[in-house]
Amino acid sequence: MRTVDIRVPATSANLGPGFDALGLALSLHDDVRATLTAERGVHVTVEGEGAGEVDSGEGHLVVQAMRMTFDRMGVPQPEGIHLHCRNRIPHARGLGSSSAAVCAGILAARALADSERAGKFSDDDVYALATEMEGHPDNVAPCLAGGLTISWSDHGGLPRMVKLALDQRIRPVAVVPSTRLSTEAARGLLPKDVPHKDASFNAGRAALLIAALTREPERELLLAATEDRLHQHYRAPAMRASADLVERLRAVGVPAVVSGAGPTVLAFSTSDTQDLIAPEVGNDWHIQLMDVDPVGANVQFPETR
Numbered sequence: 001m002r003t004v005d006i007r008v009p010a011t012s013a014n015l016g017p018g019f020d021a022l023g024l025a026l027s028l029h030d031d032v033r034a035t036l037t038a039e040r041g042v043h044v045t046v047e048g049e050g051a052g053e054v055d056s057g058e059g060h061l062v063v064q065a066m067r068m069t070f071d072r073m074g075v076p077q078p079e080g081i082h083l084h085c086r087n088r089i090p091h092a093r094g095l096g097s098s099s100a101a102v103c104a105g106i107l108a109a110r111a112l113a114d115s116e117r118a119g120k121f122s123d124d125d126v127y128a129l130a131t132e133m134e135g136h137p138d139n140v141a142p143c144l145a146g147g148l149t150i151s152w153s154d155h156g157g158l159p160r161m162v163k164l165a166l167d168q169r170i171r172p173v174a175v176v177p178s179t180r181l182s183t184e185a186a187r188g189l190l191p192k193d194v195p196h197k198d199a200s201f202n203a204g205r206a207a208l209l210i211a212a213l214t215r216e217p218e219r220e221l222l223l224a225a226t227e228d229r230l231h232q233h234y235r236a237p238a239m240r241a242s243a244d245l246v247e248r249l250r251a252v253g254v255p256a257v258v259s260g261a262g263p264t265v266l267a268f269s270t271s272d273t274q275d276l277i278a279p280e281v282g283n284d285w286h287i288q289l290m291d292v293d294p295v296g297a298n299v300q301f302p303e304t305r
Ligand SMILES: Nc1ncnc2c1ncn2[C@@H]1O[C@H](COP(=O)(O)OP(=O)(O)O)[C@@H](O)[C@H]1O
Pocket: 030, 050, 054, 060, 061, 062, 085, 087, 090, 091, 092, 093, 094, 095, 096, 097, 098, 099, 101, 181, 182, 183, 184, 260, 261
């Protein structure tokens, strides 16, 4: 029996204007203990988010990611897989739960493979496979690397990333509703093409956002830098309460955006805006003051702890 422990963070993608490109790793984590056993079959137990809901066998996302990784590494599939998941990232809320699950599965499989094969499966291979499986490099990059990330793909279609540090004067605040919206459904609301003027608007805002988040976290700049015309208003009909909350928070000066594909709302709070959030939020939301996870996914073998 071989066992590994994987810890993966929640992530907030887009950050307003950085659709499919910008992402942030947050201090909210899922823990997965993965064991390869001689006994045949897949056995999954889940505590916390997703317990009683997600598949407990071959259909479990972490298992699927493990299997895909063993195949890509050319490693024979194991006889048995046991997983114990302690989940804290809420599902289908725009906090990157599926990305975290896929990254956890890929990292677990690599850690449990023989060292020769594992050595040939690089961190770039992990990033590429997770992006291929999950579809959103803006979640995968911060999940794997931590911090604030910019993702893009090279001319061969491979995902690349640059990692930056968020200015320490900014605290991300996630305002999480009880309602869910699948990323797939939210993507279905986007148009095939967007007006050129909206694309150019977002290019300027996304560039400004990097400056505001890394060295000039000034309220007016953050407010301007978090404006978006590429995705939020197209998706608003599917998350009216989130769209309204973003508008209310922005009206009182809090730089707020939809987190990922929603419906969570993410605010970039600073000392002058942190007290402005709670009064705008109703009872059916959960306010979570976050830190940035600066390191991202973590792999440990229990015997070496
Ligand atoms: N830890 C997990 N274990 C198993 N399945 C998961 C896990 N996290 C997410 N999923 C699957 O992914 C779905 C949510 O994915 P998605 O719609 O992309 O939203 P999110 O923004 O949370 O990533 C869940 O409904 C569930 O089917």
